[in-house]
Amino acid sequence: MKTYMVFDIGGTFIKYAVMNDQAVKLESGKVPTPKEGLDVFLQKITDIVTHYKSLFDLQGIAVSSPGAVDVIRGFIGGASAIPYIHGVCMTDLIKERTGLDVTIENDANCAALAEGWRGAAQETDYYICIVIGTGIGGSIVINQTILRGATLHGGEFGYMIIGNPPKNPLQATWSQVASTHALIEEVEVRKSLSKGTLDGEQVFRMAEAGDPIAKDCIAEVYKKLAIGIYNLKYALDPKKILIGGGISKRPEVIAGINQELKKLKDEISTLEITVEACQFDNDANLIGALFHFLKIRNSSLN
Numbered sequence: 001m002k003t004y005m006v007f008d009i010g011g012t013f014i015k016y017a018v019m020n021d022q023a024v025k026l027e028s029g030k031v032p033t034p035k036e037g038l039d040v041f042l043q044k045i046t047d048i049v050t051h052y053k054s055l056f057d058l059q060g061i062a063v064s065s066p067g068a069v070d071v072i073r074g075f076i077g078g079a080s081a082i083p084y085i086h087g088v089c090m091t092d093l094i095k096e097r098t099g100l101d102v103t104i105e106n107d108a109n110c111a112a113l114a115e116g117w118r119g120a121a122q123e124t125d126y127y128i129c130i131v132i133g134t135g136i137g138g139s140i141v142i143n144q145t146i147l148r149g150a151t152l153h154g155g156e157f158g159y160m161i162i163g164n165p166p167k168n169p170l171q172a173t174w175s176q177v178a179s180t181h182a183l184i185e186e187v188e189v190r191k192s193l194s195k196g197t198l199d200g201e202q203v204f205r206m207a208e209a210g211d212p213i214a215k216d217c218i219a220e221v222y223k224k225l226a227i228g229i230y231n232l233k234y235a236l237d238p239k240k241i242l243i244g245g246g247i248s249k250r251p252e253v254i255a256g257i258n259q260e261l262k263k264l265k266d267e268i269s270t271l272e273i274t275v276e277a278c279q280f281d282n283d284a285n286l287i288g289a290l291f292h293f294l295k296i297r298n299s300s301l302n
Contacts, residue, residue: 003056004293005049005100008064008107008285009033011081014044015286018052021294023118023287027052038084038093046097053098060101061094062293064110064285068152071105071292077152103293108155109146110288111244111278112139117291119279120242127240128232129278130157132225132247135175140236144295162228178224180247186217200247218256226260233273244278251277 001020008015010033017028031048034040052058067086068078074091091102105113112129115121121129121141130138136158140147147154158179163172176182180200187203188195190213206214229241247253254277261273280287 001057002059004060004062004290005052005058006062006064006286006290006293007045007048008110008289009066009082009085010107011066015282016048017283017286018056018058019286019290021290023114023290025283025286026056033082038088041082041084042093042097045094049098049100058100060103060293060297061098062289063090063094063102063104064107064289065090065104066107069104069106069109070152071103071296074102074104076104101297103289103296105146105289105292107285108137109139110286110292111280111284112141112146112155112242112288113144113291114280114284114286114288115242115278116141116144118287119284120276121240124240126238127242128155128236128238129242129244130229130232130275132178132180132243132245134179134181136179136228138244140238144291157228157232160228160231162224174224174228178221178228180245183217183221186220187214190217204250222253222256222260225257226264229257229261229275230264230269230273233271234269241273241275242278243275244284248277249281 003018003020003026006017006019012033013030014033015030018026020026031044034044049061065076065085066080067076069076074089076086076090079086091104094102108131115129116124121127126142128138128140130136137155138157139155158173158175160174161169161172162174163177165172184198184200184203188197203214207218243254254275258274
């Protein structure tokens, strides 16, 4: 049985798993992401791989990472909560220490690839994933391939300008007006609460309990999300639109967005635009990273 070491690098934890070529986890765990720097990080990765090399015939290492990942050169550009991973050839560094082939892909892209391989977009040759959290990001997938764009910014949907502020249009990007973070901040402002008082779960619990401000703010976010999704549908016309991020696990969110999308249909705008939730949650990045490795290595994906 062919097995693979898979890592999902996050700001708080590094999640890892030994998986077979059908994305079945044989072993898994997580360790805190080192704060000390690159050498400590690489040593932690090496220790994990060394341990599992003694137990499995590992065929390679697949990595999911934040940042603007150059999948060809193995470099991580952009910025993230882990500064030391940027600007170095991560694939070469890990290969030098472990002796195994290494591939790397952006975490949001991994999540999207997972959906096409084993999730909600199986047998869909053209779809987009929209990930809603602190900001809004996502991926465009055509024939199991990420559309990266000329500057690796393909899928950065959160930069779209949706609102209409009185002065600076850049203060009304989709991320700033329709993300989970934006929802929380709006409720805090309208209820005169200190910044950081609430989280997303609390806001939805307040709405469920009948709080009028929370309910109104959530309804406004649904409208703004629907507007952005409407724009993406008409700009890109994907066959399927998936919603990811923690908020997507609430059925009322998907229903609320779809309700607002129905309101955007008329005699001119005739498309039936709907969204659905991503299937995977915590394992999405691991599954997508493995898919990326197998695709790069021309392995069977049946």
